[in-house]
Amino acid sequence: xxxxxxxxxxxxxxxxxxxxxxxxxxxxxxxxxxxxxxxxxxxxxxxxxxxxxxxxxxxxxxxxxxxxxxxxxxxxxxxxxxxxxxxxxxxxxxxxxxxxxxxxxxx
Amino acid sequence: xxxxxxxxxxxxxxxxxxxxxxxxxxxxxxxxxxxxxxxxxxxxxxxxxxxxxxxxxxxxxxxxxxxxxxxxxxxxxxxxxxxxxxxxxxxxxxxxxxxxxxxxxxxxxxxxxxxxxxxxxxxxxxxxxxxxxxxxxxxxxxxxxxxxxxxxxxxxxxxxxxxxxxxxxxxxxxxxxxxxxxxxxxxxxxxxxxxxxxxxxxxxxxxxxxxxxxxxxxxxxxxxxxxxxxxxxxxxxxxxxxxxxxxxxxxxxxxxxxxxxxxxxxxxxxxxxxxxxxxxxxxxxxxxxxxxxxxxxxxxxxxxxxxxxxxxxxxxxxxxxxxxxxxxxxxxxxxxxxxxxxxxxxxxxxxxxxxxxxxxxxxxxxxxxxxxxxxxxxxxxxxxxxxxxxxxxx
Numbered sequence: 001x002x003x004x005x006x007x008x009x010x011x012x013x014x015x016x017x018x019x020x021x022x023x024x025x026x027x028x029x030x031x032x033x034x035x036x037x038x039x040x041x042x043x044x045x046x047x048x049x050x051x052x053x054x055x056x057x058x059x060x061x062x063x064x065x066x067x068x069x070x071x072x073x074x075x076x077x078x079x080x081x082x083x084x085x086x087x088x089x090x091x092x093x094x095x096x097x098x099x100x101x102x103x104x105x106x107x
Numbered sequence: 108x109x110x111x112x113x114x115x116x117x118x119x120x121x122x123x124x125x126x127x128x129x130x131x132x133x134x135x136x137x138x139x140x141x142x143x144x145x146x147x148x149x150x151x152x153x154x155x156x157x158x159x160x161x162x163x164x165x166x167x168x169x170x171x172x173x174x175x176x177x178x179x180x181x182x183x184x185x186x187x188x189x190x191x192x193x194x195x196x197x198x199x200x201x202x203x204x205x206x207x208x209x210x211x212x213x214x215x216x217x218x219x220x221x222x223x224x225x226x227x228x229x230x231x232x233x234x235x236x237x238x239x240x241x242x243x244x245x246x247x248x249x250x251x252x253x254x255x256x257x258x259x260x261x262x263x264x265x266x267x268x269x270x271x272x273x274x275x276x277x278x279x280x281x282x283x284x285x286x287x288x289x290x291x292x293x294x295x296x297x298x299x300x301x302x303x304x305x306x307x308x309x310x311x312x313x314x315x316x317x318x319x320x321x322x323x324x325x326x327x328x329x330x331x332x333x334x335x336x337x338x339x340x341x342x343x344x345x346x347x348x349x350x351x352x353x354x355x356x357x358x359x360x361x362x363x364x365x366x367x368x369x370x371x372x373x374x375x376x377x378x379x380x381x382x383x384x385x386x387x388x389x390x391x392x393x394x395x396x397x398x399x400x401x402x403x404x405x406x407x408x409x410x411x412x413x414x415x416x417x418x419x420x421x422x423x424x425x426x427x428x429x430x431x432x433x434x435x436x437x438x439x440x441x442x443x444x445x446x447x448x449x450x451x452x453x454x455x456x457x458x459x460x461x462x463x464x465x466x467x468x469x470x471x472x473x474x475x476x477x478x479x480x481x482x483x484x485x486x487x488x489x490x491x492x493x494x495x496x497x498x499x500x501x
Contacts, residue, residue: 026338055211058157061397105330106267
C-alpha cells in the first residue's frame with residue numbers, strides 16, 4: 001500500500017473497500033462486484049463509482065456511510081464522493097468474485 | 108417515524124386490552140382497527156419510508172407521510188374515513204415508487220414488491236367499503252408477505268438461483284395470489300356455520316407453505332447462518348421467521364376460514380408476529396442506519412428479544428390457543444409485547460451509544476489530523492451511462 005507522492009492509489013482505496021461488508025451476506029462490496037470504478041483526482045479527492053444490487057435497495061445509505069467511515073482518515077485523501085450508477089446493471093454471474101460465489105454456495 | 112412509533116404503542120396497548128388485561132380501552136377505532144393500524148399504519152409507514160429513502164426522490168416521501176398521518180387520523184377517530192383514504196394514498200404512492208424503480212431497472216423481484224403494494228391498496232379499499240378485519244386480513248398478509256418475498260428473491264440472486272428456482276418461486280406466488288382472489292370473490296359476508304367454507308383461505312395457506320419451503324431451500328440465510336456476528340444473527344431471525352410462515356400456512360390451509368376464536372388468534376399471530384416480527388428483528392441492524400442515518404451496531408444481546416419472541420409465541424399458540432389455557436394465552440401475548448418493547452429499547456440504546464462513541468472518535472481524530480474528508484452530497488446518478496475507465500490521477 002505504498003503512497004504515490006503522499007497520495008493514496010486507487011488500488012489501495014479498493015483494498016480498503018474490501019472492509020465494507022454487506023452485513024446480511026457477510027461479504028464485502030468489492031467481492032460482490034458492486035464497485036465499478038475508483039478514481040482519484042490530482043488533488044487527492046476520490047470518487048467511488050458503484051452500484052447496488054437493485055435500485056430499490058434500502059441498504060444504500062448504510063453502505064455509503066460504511067464507505068465514508070472506512071476511507072475516512074486515509075492519509076492524503078482530501079475528498080470523497082460516492083456515485084451510485086445503474087448502468088451496467090449488477091449481474092452476480094459476471095461480477096461476483098469466485099471466492100464470493102464459493103462462500104454463498106454457487107455450484 | 109414519530110407517527111410510526113405512536114401507532115406501534117397504540118397497537119401494542121390495544122393488543123393488551125384484546126388479551127383481556129385490566130387496562131382502560133383505547134377507543135373504538137383502536138380496538139376495531141388494531142390489525143389495520145399495526146400493518147398499514149405502523150409497518151406500512153416504516154416500509155414506505157424505507158422505500159422512499161432508497162428511491163431518493165422527494166415525492167416518494169408522500170407514501171410514509173400519508174400512511175403515518177392516516178394511521179393517526181384513524182386512531183384519533185376522525186370522521187369521514189379520512190384516515191382510511193390517507194392510508195390508501197400511502198399505498199398508491201408506494202406502488203408509484205416501485206413503478207419508478209422499474210423504469211430505472213426492471214426486475215421480477217420489483218414486480219413482486221409492487222404486487223405487495225397493490226395488496227395494501229386493496230386492503231385499504233375493502234376497509235373503506237366496510238369489510239370486517241377477518242375478511243380483509245388476507246390482503247394485509249399479502250402486502251407484508253409479498254414485500255418480504257420480493258426482497259428475499261432479490262437477495263437469492265447472490266446464491267446463483269437457477270431459472271428453475273425462479274419459476275418455482277413464481278409458482279408459489281401464483282398459488283398465493285389465486286387464494287387471495289378466491290377469498291375476495293367470496294365477498295364480505297362472514298362464514299356461516301354448517302355452510303361449505305369458500306376455498307380462498309385454504310389456497311392462500313397452501314401458497315404460504317410453498318413460499319416457506321422455497322425460502323428454506325433457496326434463501327441465503329441457509330448459507331449465512333454459518334457466518335459470524337450480525338450476519339449469523341440475521342440468518343437465525345430469518346430462519347425462525349420461515350418456520351412460523353410454514354406454521355401459519357398450515358393453520359390457514361387446515362382451518363380454512365377466518366372466524367373469531369383461538370384458531371383465528373393463532374392464524375393471525377403466527378404470520379404477523381412469528382413471520383413478520385422476526386423479519387423486522389432480523390433487518391433492524393441494516394434498516395435503522397439506512398432510514399435514520401445512525402448506526403445500530405450488532406450486540407449478541409439482540410438474541411434475547413428474538414428468543415423471547417419465539418418462546419412467548421409458542422406459549423401463546425400451543426398453551427393458549429391450542430390447549431385452551433387463558434393464562435398461557437395472556438402470558439404469551441404479553442411477553443410477545445415485552446419482546447417487541449425490549450428490542451425497541453435495545454435498538455434505541457445502542458443507536459444512541461454508538462452515536463456518542465462516533466462523536467468522541469471524531470474529536471480524537473480531529474485533534475491530530477485534518478479529520479474526516481469533506482463529504483460531498485452523494486449523487487444518485489440518474490444518468491444511465493456506464494462508468495468510465497479507471498483514471499487514476501486524472
